[in-house]
Amino acid sequence: MPAPRDRITAVAEYDAMIHRVARQRLDLQARDMWRMRQEIGRFLREARTGLGLQPYQLNREVAERVIAGLHAQAEGLARSLTGIVEQASHANAEHALALGHSYAQHFGAATVRLTADARVLAVALEHSARLISIRDGGLTSRIQRQVDSAIRRAVLSVQVGGGEGAMAEITRALTGVKRWSYEAERIYRTEVGRVYSMVTDQSGQQLDQIIPTGKRWRWSRISREEHAQIDGQTVGARGRFRVPLRRGGVVRMRFPRDPVAPAEATVNCGCGVVLVPLAHRRRRAA
Numbered sequence: 001m002p003a004p005r006d007r008i009t010a011v012a013e014y015d016a017m018i019h020r021v022a023r024q025r026l027d028l029q030a031r032d033m034w035r036m037r038q039e040i041g042r043f044l045r046e047a048r049t050g051l052g053l054q055p056y057q058l059n060r061e062v063a064e065r066v067i068a069g070l071h072a073q074a075e076g077l078a079r080s081l082t083g084i085v086e087q088a089s090h091a092n093a094e095h096a097l098a099l100g101h102s103y104a105q106h107f108g109a110a111t112v113r114l115t116a117d118a119r120v121l122a123v124a125l126e127h128s129a130r131l132i133s134i135r136d137g138g139l140t141s142r143i144q145r146q147v148d149s150a151i152r153r154a155v156l157s158v159q160v161g162g163g164e165g166a167m168a169e170i171t172r173a174l175t176g177v178k179r180w181s182y183e184a185e186r187i188y189r190t191e192v193g194r195v196y197s198m199v200t201d202q203s204g205q206q207l208d209q210i211i212p213t214g215k216r217w218r219w220s221r222i223s224r225e226e227h228a229q230i231d232g233q234t235v236g237a238r239g240r241f242r243v244p245l246r247r248g249g250v251v252r253m254r255f256p257r258d259p260v261a262p263a264e265a266t267v268n269c270g271c272g273v274v275l276v277p278l279a280h281r282r283r284r285a286a
Ligand SMILES: [Zn+2]
Pocket: 219, 220, 223, 224, 227, 256, 268, 269, 270, 271
């Protein structure tokens, strides 16, 4: 354990590192949100271009061709969004490990090599991919299905002489960009953030073997206001936080966005968790 004065310096340096990583994560997130909005916007623009025709030209053959093209575009969209979330998840795992190494360096375990559990990471990535997927009712499949059904209804409408209304309906279906972007961002925030806190949690458990280590909950100050109540709550490396639910009651969680917690405690949670050295190893409360 370093001498008291060194320890003050160590805490200050480690805190600076925490802020640096938090800033990097926010920058990455802002860039990715922009990229996701661009991708969804492009998909809807392409869909609209595919329909660049007069209502009276809209017949069954044309619709089938447009819908087939749309499906291919939706698959492309799913690939792009999955790629963005996957890259961000890896980057966040790296950020969490960097913080773990900084912690180790500053609090007396300089030689430790932390690694993210590859199996856990693989499961997390598979889960995110399914949420975005073009199959299994994922986000992209819902976007595609909605546009697809608007086109089919439009064809039907043209057949009975309602061409103008039909085109208006397609246009409405293609202007849901904001809602779809919001959903994509929610998946990103929840899933990428989950990888970050899982890797931090794993690092904390490894480091606790060498230095008495705790973890501290950090409220995002943006979303999930009920989590403000536990800003600063600190538990042991293997402990669980007592997280309040908006409708009352408490759920025990190992880290923000813990997959075992109910969705109401994890969705859109932007909270963080940081490792802190514990002066004394406390007995686990019964
Ligand atoms: Zn939160």
